[in-house]
Amino acid sequence: MSEPQVGRSPFDPARDETFKRELVTLIPHLRAFARTLTGDPTAADDLAQDAMMKAWDARASFQLGTNMKAWTFMILRNQFYSEKRRSWRQSQLDQEAAERTLVAVDDPEAPVALDELRLSLAMLPAEQREALILVGAGGFAYEEAAEICGCAVGTVKSRVSRARRALQTILEDGAYDRDGGAAGDAMYAILADAERLSTLR
Amino acid sequence: MEDNRKGAAALDEARLRQQAIGVKLRQMFDEVVNEPVPDEFLDILRKADKPSGER
Numbered sequence: 373m374s375e376p377q378v379g380r381s382p383f384d385p386a387r388d389e390t391f392k393r394e395l396v397t398l399i400p401h402l403r404a405f406a407r408t409l410t411g412d413p414t415a416a417d418d419l420a421q422d423a424m425m426k427a428w429d430a431r432a433s434f435q436l437g438t439n440m441k442a443w444t445f446m447i448l449r450n451q452f453y454s455e456k457r458r459s460w461r462q463s464q465l466d467q468e469a470a471e472r473t474l475v476a477v478d479d480p481e482a483p484v485a486l487d488e489l490r491l492s493l494a495m496l497p498a499e500q501r502e503a504l505i506l507v508g509a510g511g512f513a514y515e516e517a518a519e520i521c522g523c524a525v526g527t528v529k530s531r532v533s534r535a536r537r538a539l540q541t542i543l544e545d546g547a548y549d550r551d552g553g554a555a556g557d558a559m560y561a562i563l564a565d566a567e568r569l570s571t572l573r
Numbered sequence: 574m575e576d577n578r579k580g581a582a583a584l585d586e587a588r589l590r591q592q593a594i595g596v597k598l599r600q601m602f603d604e605v606v607n608e609p610v611p612d613e614f615l616d617i618l619r620k621a622d623k624p625s626g627e628r
Contacts, residue, residue: 403614408601489598566592
């Protein structure tokens with residue numbers, strides 16, 4: 373899989389149609405990946421749309437029949453990081469906000485292990501979070517994730533494993549140490565939820 | 574011997590927790606995948622139709 377390049381393409385409507393059809397099926401997945409990268413639904417959709425346009429512009433460099441999902445995910449990821457470099461300060465503020473929110477969760481009745489997972493994910497370093505998402509939720513093999521992230525397979529594996537351990541720690545100890553009790557509540561909720569989900573199948 | 578059993582139990586528990594986290598991760602991701610696609614996305618591709626091909 374090569375770096376996507378924008379270039380002048382010979383006008384090939386049939387090829388464009390095929391390309392477009394496949395790109396459309398990937399939109400939901402790109403939106404989901406963008407959401408995990410940005411944490412904010414509006415920013416995520418902007419990012420996903422930018423990535424789609426870039427993918428369209430670079431369509432001549434894509435070999436039909438190869439892994440378009442990985443190719444578009446790579447484009448989206450690159451777009452995210454180049455935008456992030458431009459707005460580093462904003463992402464710092466987002467991280468701080470996420471941490472404040474995590475600590476401030478006060479209500480023992482609060483049901484949402486899902487939100488706690490999201491917030492915990494936000495606390496991970498970006499490269500661990502994306503590795504974990506690609507392999508653990510995006511359905512990519514380690515080799516594919518490595519191509520998307522532009523690193524070695526071993527690097528992805530260690531990032532995923534560190535992310536998993538860190539998540540577990542955050543969920544078990546992290547912000548739930550209020551009043552000395554409640555530690556592990558989020559983990560317990562996730563366990564219970566996961567069991568309920570798997571029995572639904 | 575007692576330590577071995579404790580060690581094995583701890584490993585099982587960790588594995589269980591990791592599985593649960595994995596299930597939750599996929600649920601979180603799939604939730605967005607299953608959302609209806611906003612019109613703006615389809616508009617982009619519709620506009621991309623226009624043969625202003627070359628740059």
